[in-house]
Amino acid sequence: MRRRRFLTVTGGSLAAIAGCVGDETPDETQTVPDTQTATETTEPTPTPDGTEQPADVVAAGELLVSDMQAGRFEAAVERFRSDAQSAISAGRLEEIWLGYTAVGGSFQRITDTEETVQSGYDAVGLSLEFDRGTHVLRVLADDQDAPAIVGIFVNDEYSRPEYVDPNAFRAEEATVETDDCLMDGELTIPAEGDGVPGIVLVHGSDPNGAADMDLTTGGSKPFKDLAEGLASRGVAVLRYDRRSHACPNSLAPEEWTLDNITVDDPLVAIEELRAVPAVDSDRVAVVGHSLGGMAAPRIAERDGGLAGIAMLAAPARNFYEIFIEQFEHLATVGEYEWDAMAEQYERWDERIDRIRAGDYEASDTVLGYPGALWSSVDAYDQVATARAIDTPTFVLQGDRDYQVSVTADFERWQTQLADRPDATFELYEGLNHVFQYGEGPSTQTEYTLANPVDRSVVEDIASWATQL
Numbered sequence: 001m002r003r004r005r006f007l008t009v010t011g012g013s014l015a016a017i018a019g020c021v022g023d024e025t026p027d028e029t030q031t032v033p034d035t036q037t038a039t040e041t042t043e044p045t046p047t048p049d050g051t052e053q054p055a056d057v058v059a060a061g062e063l064l065v066s067d068m069q070a071g072r073f074e075a076a077v078e079r080f081r082s083d084a085q086s087a088i089s090a091g092r093l094e095e096i097w098l099g100y101t102a103v104g105g106s107f108q109r110i111t112d113t114e115e116t117v118q119s120g121y122d123a124v125g126l127s128l129e130f131d132r133g134t135h136v137l138r139v140l141a142d143d144q145d146a147p148a149i150v151g152i153f154v155n156d157e158y159s160r161p162e163y164v165d166p167n168a169f170r171a172e173e174a175t176v177e178t179d180d181c182l183m184d185g186e187l188t189i190p191a192e193g194d195g196v197p198g199i200v201l202v203h204g205s206d207p208n209g210a211a212d213m214d215l216t217t218g219g220s221k222p223f224k225d226l227a228e229g230l231a232s233r234g235v236a237v238l239r240y241d242r243r244s245h246a247c248p249n250s251l252a253p254e255e256w257t258l259d260n261i262t263v264d265d266p267l268v269a270i271e272e273l274r275a276v277p278a279v280d281s282d283r284v285a286v287v288g289h290s291l292g293g294m295a296a297p298r299i300a301e302r303d304g305g306l307a308g309i310a311m312l313a314a315p316a317r318n319f320y321e322i323f324i325e326q327f328e329h330l331a332t333v334g335e336y337e338w339d340a341m342a343e344q345y346e347r348w349d350e351r352i353d354r355i356r357a358g359d360y361e362a363s364d365t366v367l368g369y370p371g372a373l374w375s376s377v378d379a380y381d382q383v384a385t386a387r388a389i390d391t392p393t394f395v396l397q398g399d400r401d402y403q404v405s406v407t408a409d410f411e412r413w414q415t416q417l418a419d420r421p422d423a424t425f426e427l428y429e430g431l432n433h434v435f436q437y438g439e440g441p442s443t444q445t446e447y448t449l450a451n452p453v454d455r456s457v458v459e460d461i462a463s464w465a466t467q468l
Contacts, residue, residue, distance in 0.1 A: 053146040054079075057122035058113050060147045061139035065126060068097045069107045073336055081148035091338030096152070098334055099445025100137070102438035104130025122147065125155050135219075135449050154448040156219025161229065161452035167191070169231035176240045176269045181247035183265065185213050185240030188231035189278050197307070197465045198279040199230060200269045201239040202262065202299070204290025204313075205369070211242035215289075215434070218448030222434045226287070229458035235465045238273045240265075253370035254362035258377050262295040267303055283307045283468050287461060290314065290404065290433070297385040297393075307468040308392040310461055313404045313433050316412040319377045320355045322404060323367055324348060329402040333441050383416045392422040394464050396457065398431030400442045426460055 054060035060079065067076035073090035080088055101107065111134060112127040121140040128135050138155040141147035160166070174185040190196050201223050203211045214221035227237040243250060243265055251260055266286060274281035285308035288296040293314030300306045315322050327345040331338055351367050354360055358378075360371035367374075386393060395417070397410035404410070410427060417423040428435065432442045436451040 054141075055146070057124045057139065057141040057147050058115060060141045060149055061113070061124045061126045061137070062110060064139060064149060064152070065110060065128065065137065068093060073097075079149050081142060081150050084148070084150045089336070089339045091334060091336035092340065094334035094336045095330070095338055095443050096445045098440060099443040099447075099449065100128065100135055101130065102440050102443060102446045103132070103436070103449045103451045104128070104135055105132040105439065106130060121150055133450075154218045154445065156448070156450035158216075158219050158221050158224075159450055159452075161225055161455070163232070163452075163455045163458060164225070164228040165232040166228070168233075169228065171228075174238060174240065174272070176238075176265060176272060178265060178268055181243050181250045181265075183240045183243060183246040185238060185269070186227070187236065187238050187273075187276065188227045189236045189276070190231055190234045193234060194278050195280040195283075196234055196236050196278055197283040197285065197468055198236040198238065198273045198276065199285050199287050199310075199461075199465055200266055200273055201226060201237060202266045202286055202288035202292030202296065203242040204288075204292050205319075206242055206244050211245050213239045213241050217434075219450035220434070220436070220447060222289075222436070222453050225453040226458060226461070229453065229455075230462050230465070233459070233462035233466075235462050236273070236276065236279050238269055238276075240269060252363070253365065254372050256370040256372045257375075258291075258295060258298070258373060258380055261373070262291055263299050263302060266292075266295075266299050270299075270303055270306070283465075285309060285465055285468060287312065288314065291319065294319070294382045295380075297382055297389055297391075298380065300389050300391040301385055306391050308394065308464070310394040310396065310464065311413070312396050312435065312457075313398065313401055314382070314395065314409070314413070315404050316383055316409040316416070320352055320367070320374065322409075324352050325405065326403050329441075330444060333443055383412065386413075387416060387420070390422075392468060393417065393420065393424070394461070395423070395425045396428070396435070396460070397426070398428045398433065398435055400431055400438060401433045402442045403433045424464070428454065428456060431457070 052063055054063055064076055064079050073093045076093050077085055077088055077090055108129040110126050111129045114125040116123045118140055122143055123138055123140045125136050125138045128137055136155040138153040139149055140151040141149050169188050169190050172187045174187045176183040176185055214224040223239050227239050230237050243261055270284055273279055274284050285306060286296050286299050287310040289312045293311035296309040296311050300309050327348055331342040331345045354366055355374050360366050362372040364371040395413045399406055414425050430437050431454055432438055435453045435457045437454050438446055
């Protein structure tokens with residue numbers, strides 16, 4: 001459901017979150033020299049009106065952080081070059097800072113700076129220490145005497161969660177192959193034991209093709225966390241690059257249906273996992289996230305032999321209904337209105353009406369997806385399908401999720417599956433849409449920060465899978 005694109009550069013994963021004049025999302029072919037640790041920072045120069053002006057990119061970054069942590073978001077906008085201010089607003093900067101504090105807690109200090117050059121601009125990575133860890137903000141500025149900011153990025157690197165025991169499993173390259181697409185993947189298999197349960201991970205929606213096998217988003221890799229965490233606890237996992245990532249041109253827009261993008265490929269992956277010698281073929285389950293969770297009952301119905309399905313943050317409503325709520329949340333999440341998001345919210349509200357009315361062709365793109373997806377999702381009743389199958393079902397939801405609702409989705413699953421003795425439900429306090437811990441309102445920016453899937457989710461899925 002996210003709309004970001006990402007740039008991989010020397011020294012880590014870089015997620016664009018604001019600015020960059022003439023190049024809001026840097027091109028992936030650009031290279032970035034090796035970073036150098038800054039050893040000295042020139043002091044900011046006071047101006048006649050008392051406003052500090054930076055002498056270099058490090059000072060520009062430090063002053064920006066000072067403004068943001070103090071809530072001076074309008075002043076922070078003024079630190080951007082005039083032509084970059086059209087791509088930023090006080091509300092956007094507030095949303096970015098809310099993301100950092102949601103994951104990290106209270107800001108403490110800047111612990112380190114690293115200078116480099118990116119896209120022809122001076123750049124600095126600022127290591128920001130928070131109560132619950134350190135996260136990196138990269139700032140780009142021009143090379144004037146008083147540098148002005150042209151862009152800022154999350155620049156966290158992924159870190160393997162402490163609950164993963166790399167000695168408890170082995171990782172093997174794998175592929176999921178269909179007639180028209182070869183999707184790279186990885187098998188994580190417990191080091192000890194035969195006849196272990198197995199899980200196939202199924203992605204959610206992904207119009208921009210960013211869903212690799214790890215579900216990489218900046219410094220976050222939720223599917224890698226799940227796979228290695230489960231394998232550390234005796235559960236084999238197969239995960240793979242989603243079709244839209246591996247073979248983005250394999251389907252014409254009018255072929256972009258729920259089955260073609262979210263059901264057919266997992267069915268192939270299930271058969272491949274069943275053929276793994278260490279896996280008990282009778283104990284293979286699917287763990288689907290978001291749209292993948294919504295499609296899980298259909299996957300079970302079509303397969304006919306799954307041992308279970310786990311639905312993580314799965315919509316129980318029509319898919320389009322959750323979109324307008326997402327954008328309303330993002331447009332109003334802080335004290336400052338995020339102007340660009342508010343405008344997009346208004347545009348998308350009109351497009352929702354088009355979807356409700358069926359006013360589109362299969363090849364039309366509406367709300368970032370082909371009409372073929374909207375019509376196929378509209379024809380699919382995930383709740384009725386879940387009630388009709390006899391597959392053990394586990395429904396999981398984070399209470400900070402702004403993309404799928406506790407009341408409109410999770411509680412509906414509870415109500416509609418209440419008579420199923422093999423259906424279990426778990427609501428997690430403080431977890432967002434990808435089951436990462438945070439505090440305060442959830443934001444887009446927090447998804448790009450290094451933040452593992454919560455241990456409790458991994459342990460609960462592992463316990464559920466081993467009992468199948």
